[in-house]
Amino acid sequence: MPTTVTVNGTRHDVDLPGDVPLLWVLRDELGLTGTKYGCGVAACGACTVQIDGEAVRSCQVALADVWGAVTTIEGLGRPGALSALQQAWQDHQVAQCGYCQSGQIMQAAALLETTPAPTDAEIDEAMQGNLCRCGTYPRIRAAIHSAAQMIKEG
Amino acid sequence: MSRLGKITRRSFLIGSVALVGGVAFGVYAVSRPAPNPLDPAEGGATLNPFVLINPDGITLIAPKAEMGQGIHTTWAALIAEELDVALDQVRVLHGPPAAAYYNSVVLAEALPDKGYDRSDMAHALGEQLGKIGKLLDLQITGGSTSVPDGYDRMRAAGASARETLKQAAAERLQIDRARLRTEAGAVIAPDGSRLAYTDLAVAAAGLDPIEAPLRPKSDWRLLGRTQPRVDMLAKITGTATFSIDVRRPGMKFAALRRNPHLGGRMIRFDDSAARAMPGVDRVINLDDGFAVVASNTWLAMQAADAVEVEWGGAPHPATPEAIFGKIAEAFDGRANSTLRDDGDVSAPPLGTEEISAEYHLPYLAHATMEPMNATALYSGIKLEIWSGNQLPLIIRNACAQAVGLKPEAVELHTTLMGGGFGRRAEPDFSVYAARVAREIADTPVQLTWSREEDMSHDYYRPGAIARYRGGVKDGRAVMIDGQIAAQGATPQAMGRWLGLPIAGPDKSTVDGAYNQPYAIPNYRIRGYLADLDLPVGFWRSVGASFNGVAFDWFLDELAHAAKADPLAFRLAAMGDTYAPARQVLEAVRDLSGWDGPRAANTGRGVGFCYCFGVPCATVIEVAEADGEVSIPRAWIAADVGTALDPGNLEQQFTGALAYGLSAACFEEITFTDGAADQLNFPDYEALRISTMPEVSLRILENQPHIAGAGEPGTPPAMAALGNALFDLTGTRPRRLPLMHDFPLKI
Numbered sequence: 001m002p003t004t005v006t007v008n009g010t011r012h013d014v015d016l017p018g019d020v021p022l023l024w025v026l027r028d029e030l031g032l033t034g035t036k037y038g039c040g041v042a043a044c045g046a047c048t049v050q051i052d053g054e055a056v057r058s059c060q061v062a063l064a065d066v067w068g069a070v071t072t073i074e075g076l077g078r079p080g081a082l083s084a085l086q087q088a089w090q091d092h093q094v095a096q097c098g099y100c101q102s103g104q105i106m107q108a109a110a111l112l113e114t115t116p117a118p119t120d121a122e123i124d125e126a127m128q129g130n131l132c133r134c135g136t137y138p139r140i141r142a143a144i145h146s147a148a149q150m151i152k153e154g
Numbered sequence: 155m156s157r158l159g160k161i162t163r164r165s166f167l168i169g170s171v172a173l174v175g176g177v178a179f180g181v182y183a184v185s186r187p188a189p190n191p192l193d194p195a196e197g198g199a200t201l202n203p204f205v206l207i208n209p210d211g212i213t214l215i216a217p218k219a220e221m222g223q224g225i226h227t228t229w230a231a232l233i234a235e236e237l238d239v240a241l242d243q244v245r246v247l248h249g250p251p252a253a254a255y256y257n258s259v260v261l262a263e264a265l266p267d268k269g270y271d272r273s274d275m276a277h278a279l280g281e282q283l284g285k286i287g288k289l290l291d292l293q294i295t296g297g298s299t300s301v302p303d304g305y306d307r308m309r310a311a312g313a314s315a316r317e318t319l320k321q322a323a324a325e326r327l328q329i330d331r332a333r334l335r336t337e338a339g340a341v342i343a344p345d346g347s348r349l350a351y352t353d354l355a356v357a358a359a360g361l362d363p364i365e366a367p368l369r370p371k372s373d374w375r376l377l378g379r380t381q382p383r384v385d386m387l388a389k390i391t392g393t394a395t396f397s398i399d400v401r402r403p404g405m406k407f408a409a410l411r412r413n414p415h416l417g418g419r420m421i422r423f424d425d426s427a428a429r430a431m432p433g434v435d436r437v438i439n440l441d442d443g444f445a446v447v448a449s450n451t452w453l454a455m456q457a458a459d460a461v462e463v464e465w466g467g468a469p470h471p472a473t474p475e476a477i478f479g480k481i482a483e484a485f486d487g488r489a490n491s492t493l494r495d496d497g498d499v500s501a502p503p504l505g506t507e508e509i510s511a512e513y514h515l516p517y518l519a520h521a522t523m524e525p526m527n528a529t530a531l532y533s534g535i536k537l538e539i540w541s542g543n544q545l546p547l548i549i550r551n552a553c554a555q556a557v558g559l560k561p562e563a564v565e566l567h568t569t570l571m572g573g574g575f576g577r578r579a580e581p582d583f584s585v586y587a588a589r590v591a592r593e594i595a596d597t598p599v600q601l602t603w604s605r606e607e608d609m610s611h612d613y614y615r616p617g618a619i620a621r622y623r624g625g626v627k628d629g630r631a632v633m634i635d636g637q638i639a640a641q642g643a644t645p646q647a648m649g650r651w652l653g654l655p656i657a658g659p660d661k662s663t664v665d666g667a668y669n670q671p672y673a674i675p676n677y678r679i680r681g682y683l684a685d686l687d688l689p690v691g692f693w694r695s696v697g698a699s700f701n702g703v704a705f706d707w708f709l710d711e712l713a714h715a716a717k718a719d720p721l722a723f724r725l726a727a728m729g730d731t732y733a734p735a736r737q738v739l740e741a742v743r744d745l746s747g748w749d750g751p752r753a754a755n756t757g758r759g760v761g762f763c764y765c766f767g768v769p770c771a772t773v774i775e776v777a778e779a780d781g782e783v784s785i786p787r788a789w790i791a792a793d794v795g796t797a798l799d800p801g802n803l804e805q806q807f808t809g810a811l812a813y814g815l816s817a818a819c820f821e822e823i824t825f826t827d828g829a830a831d832q833l834n835f836p837d838y839e840a841l842r843i844s845t846m847p848e849v850s851l852r853i854l855e856n857q858p859h860i861a862g863a864g865e866p867g868t869p870p871a872m873a874a875l876g877n878a879l880f881d882l883t884g885t886r887p888r889r890l891p892l893m894h895d896f897p898l899k900i
Contacts (some may be wrong), residue, residue: 009163020452028407028450032397034392036522037451039605041423043835046523073392081602082391096805097222098389099396099523099572104239126843131835133523133573134222134811136805139848 005066007032008075016099018064023047025063026041026072034073034102036044045130048103049073055110057129073102076109088147104130108144115149159878171253179524204233204311207319212237216254217546219295220248220305220807221574223864224802229381230303231376231798236312236369237717238336239351241376246384248568251546255293259303266493266661266667269767270732270857291547291652292669296579296692298766298862301798304760305860306368313366322358323349345704371796380758380801385570390496396568397542400529402598406486409454412443414610414829415468416689420444423463431457438593447588451602460635464822468828470688477686477825478514481619484639484682491659494668497676499623499635506625506632509709509715513622514889515700516822518693519830520837524572526583527609530591531559531598535587535874537564542571544579548651552581553588579678580613606833610810612693614823616641616684616757620667620704624698625676626716631727633676634708636667643690665764666698666869667705673729688825695765695865696812701874702763702869703818704749707887710759710877720877721748721773734793734857735762735769741852743899746773755779756786757882761873769793769860772811774847774874777883783882784899785875788847793854794861800853808849812866815847816840818872819898820891845899 002013005022007030014025024034035058038046042057049058052068077083082090085105094104095101104127111118111126118126123144132140206213216229230246249255295659316336322342324331326349333344340348368709371378386396413420423444425437433453438445444461448454471477528541530553537557543549543566550566555802571578587601604612618640625633642660649655660681668679695698728736739762743749752758755778762771770792777786790807797803820839824831832838876887879896892898 010713016450017453020450023453024450028452030394031401033395033401036396036523037398037525037602039835040254041605041836044523071708077391077394079387079391086390090382090386093380093386093801093805095222095386095389096224096809097523097571097573098385098394101389102392105390121632128844131840132522132815132840133521133575133816133839133840134805135809135846136842136851137812137843138808139805140843 003063007070016062021059022061024056032072046100046103048106055107075136082125084150085147092139092143094136094143100132205315214245215249216408217249217632220301221571224550225300232308233312236309239339243339251550257292257294257303258299260298270610270671295544295548300866301862309368313376314363317366318358319354322354357657377798392476394573397540398527400540405500406447407451408445408447408599408601409458411458413465416828418468421464421466425461427841428457428460450584466604470828471809472869474824480686480705481639481684484684489680490683491681494679499676499678502625502633504875506627508625510623513620513704517617517659518575519609519612519823520575522573525603526601528584528587529600530587532591532595540567540682541584549581549584550571552585556588557592558587575694609833610830615693618700622708624712626712629716631674632676636679639682641686641690662697666701669737671732672727673731695868698765698869703872705760708871737856738769738771738791738793742771742773745852746789757876757878759874761870763869768866770866771872772870772874774878776878782899785847786858789850791852793857795857797853804851807861807867811871812841814868814871
């Protein structure tokens with residue numbers, strides 16, 4: 001029996017075993033490839049999406065256990081209609097290879113939901129599960145501060 | 155990429171024969187013009203195309219692997235600077251594999267001279283070697299060569315295109331070309347009217363390309379200034395297509411499993427349970443492993459786990475200790491190289507205080523964020539393959555051979571890369587995808603390696619042992635005598651890529667040690683090749699990634715023996731050898747406030763390395779609190795000759811530092827029974843945002859030759875960290891990773 005999941009506001013009936021991780025449902029079934037596979041063991045954060053606003057590692061959430069509405073990077077903003085965080089990422093030219101950045105941005109978005117003006121220590125705490133092998137961390141930090149300011153100023 | 159294919163078929167001009175509606179430019183002093191890759195049907199063209207214009211717009215070809223280093227942006231800026239187009243006006247594509255896109259400088263990097271003292275004659279020799287590079291199909295992105303490779307050639311391509319378009323406009327307007335100027339993709343007539351390049355392309359196509367002198371630096375509009383990256387928007391909206399994101403109609407997903415005991419056989423396997431699992435189509439025997447084809451990647455990986463398989467043993471020493479024992483044995487044999495032998499290390503001056511030390515540097519995995527993968531479609535007469543790779547021609551040829559087709563029957567699309575670091579120069583991940591595709595003809599299939607498969611089947615940075623003895627007298631270095639033993643990465647890789655046996659001195663084993671700009675009067679470096687056959691390859695900064703550490707750590711030990719300040723000691727040892735090297739050390743001294751007061755419970759170390767044509771010096775500060783050591787700050791100074799994009803240089807040097815510090819702190823691959831003991835990030839930790847230092851950078855432009863920035867920042871960061879830990883703790887680092895001997899914050 002198909003499982004129904006809501007992703008970026010759209011309902012999908014997915015005919016897959018319930019133990020398939022959400023990551024692979026998104027990527028291989030729904031064609032939402034912005035969410036990345038990095039480690040499969042929740043150690044790198046590349047697969048981070050939000051479920052009801054909470055940042056989760058989609059490689060660890062089974063399809064049958066998806067408890068709410070899923071938001072992926074594609075649902076956060078688009079070229080031409082960037083979210084504040086994506087705009088800050090653009091302004092600070094954060095990405096190098098870019099592979100981890102979807103996960104970084106989704107994690108940062110969840111941080112700003114709960115902590116609108118995070119300190120450096122709060123950023124460290126929230127973002128340390130998201131690995132970047134290119135070392136873009138200083139710009140990630142700066143972009144999060146900028147986005148927080150942007151949101152505050154409306 | 156398919157877009158380029160369409161443009162190509164529809165609209166190119168080859169030589170002076172106009173096809174429909176487009177033109178390709180580019181004329182360079184190449185002794186044997188390579189076929190124009192943009193229309194393989196037309197061989198022997200006289201043009202090397204990097205600029206494509208058709209009625210839809212302007213496309214610049216940047217045939218370099220974009221693995222995060224920003225080369226598509228910088229390469230396009232080189233062309234655009236002379237062509238007079240804005241970067242947001244053009245499309246930048248990688249283009250097809252082609253000899254025309256050969257790397258003109260990578261073989262010059264292989265010259266066994268010191269680099270910083272390269273004579274004009276040696277530079278000319280390097281250029282000649284570049285032409286051989288074309289013959290060897292070395293369209294490679296690596297060795298920090300893209301910027302020096304493209305610096306003159308791409309500006310020339312842009313200038314030639316511009317002048318030829320102006321000539322077409324001059325003929326249309328019946329006026330002299332000198333009276334025209336160009337701006338933002340158009341030729342401007344004396345009366346101010348604009349003729350768009352897109353409208354002039356066909357006419358320009360009929361003209362002989364015109365060569366033009368390059369503009370002086372003082373006229374640059376784009377170069378020398380930070381440019382917004384052409385790939386940024388896609389990468390922050392999840393719309394960039396890495397090879398793992400390629401989706402084709404009817405596509406299947408596959409998982410690969412190979413013998414973890416590297417080089418061992420697959421004795422037998424039983425796939426009956428796997429074949430019964432949901433979504434599984436096929437289990438394919440690949441002789442040295444198997445692939446599972448399924449309806450999604452996870453189902454394929456699960457089924458691969460369910461295959462019962464018996465693996466044969468590996469032909470390598472059984473323990474990490476035995477492997478390093480084998481490396482140490484190399485010292486007992488003949489030296490492979492003595493690339494430096496100044497003075498007489500057997501007779502240091504009377505009164506010299508001698509010390510010695512031995513350093514152990516581990517094997518390392520690349521651990522790109524995007525695991526190895528490729529997508530392939532085989533039709534029986536044709537193979538199409540999508541792969542993020544650094545070596546397209548050789549990889550195309552290897553795929554062709556693997557499926558029994560001619561190279562011309564293989565179409566390779568080079569995608570964006572989720573990290574390369576040298577790993578994606580290897581053909582293996584593309585070849586395995588091609589072999590799986592051959593078994594399921596007419597079905598596109600994406601073969602993704604699990605992280606575990608990726609980490610356990612790398613071409614590793616070789617493990618190395620460095621033995622140094624040296625001496626100081628009157629506060630100065632008077633002798634350094636180094637011996638380095640490691641597997642030779644270059645001989646193994648060249649054999650793998652080109653089928654060429656490589657003999658003679660292997661520079662990669664001693665790079666970063668023999669060619670340092672120090673005037674130490676008695677200075678000898680010998681390299682020894684270890685008799686091991688673990689798979690090894692090129693890892694960001696290659697030989698300098700271990701030599702840049704051990705050599706510099708030993709200098710630091712010498713400075714301590716001489717009771718000298720470590721930075722002043724290095725400056726004194728450099729003497730007048732190479733002014734740009736002195737200047738980066740002085741710059742990092744000033745930038746970091748080296749001579750100023752230090753906070754309590756902190757330590758500082760300096761590291762210096764000259765590699766890939768760049769002198770780079772780094773200062774690291776470490777701080778101890780609650781029994782843990784963190785790395786709060788780092789300062790870098792480097793001389794790249796000409797800084798094309800300051801913002802991108804900051805990213806490259808910061809990234810190179812992070813990559814080096816990650817390895818220095820936490821990373822090693824050890825092998826038990828020939829199998830990697832580390833399989834995923836929990837076993838192979840890296841710097842996180844919480845452990846990353848704040849970085850300050852100063853770029854200098856004192857040296858005469860432009861140089862690339864991808865690698866030179868890695869070795870001195872690793873070296874400086876070890877030296878800072880000594881400053882803090884009084885304990886000398888003698889091996890990596892440092893977490894074994896120091897309580898580093900994770």
